[in-house]
Amino acid sequence: MSGGNAIRGSRIGAGPMGEAERGESAPRLAISYYCARGHETRPAFSQEAGADVPAEWDCQRCGLPAGLDPDDPPAPPRTEPYKTHLAYVKERRSDADGQALLDEALAGLRQRGLIQ
Template structure:
């Protein structure tokens, strides 16, 4: 014998009511979108909603348009650039050499001052 309940195996709100309990669904339209990889996406929109011109493809992430023969071009991705690559875009090799020489001269002057300050005295 079970030590159970009369409503065993059911949950609150799990009745045969369905649509009558929740109300009627809003009228929907389904629009097909096509990406550059020939994927077809068919989301549904409210009948009153404004349908966008582009939609993101859930399979590849490319933008998808309504025209299957002329889908939007995939976005161009630039390769990762290092900090040095950005610096080289802004400065020429001659500029870089001048900055390096200036920094080395400053460093040598500081080291010479420190060496002079700790030089042992012969009393």
């Protein structure tokens, strides 16, 4: 049975979307960006934005930064290892500073009679 209603499942007033309903598209310019893994990404920009095209774009396949030069793509960002709170404190304070703070805190506790 191949017969049926051609507009079944559509809304009243719904029709094919096309240039007639949306208007003409602005002229586009496709720019190629290349990442360090050799992927090519081609986002489209308005031709009016030709001089304002960004130098880097995120690769759509792997997420690495991509540049305009296929022979010299941007280097992947360096990931920083996880640091504990103590590691950050050690970056800010020397061992002498830490010892001075500890002595000051212990003196305060001794003065209040909490330790001997």
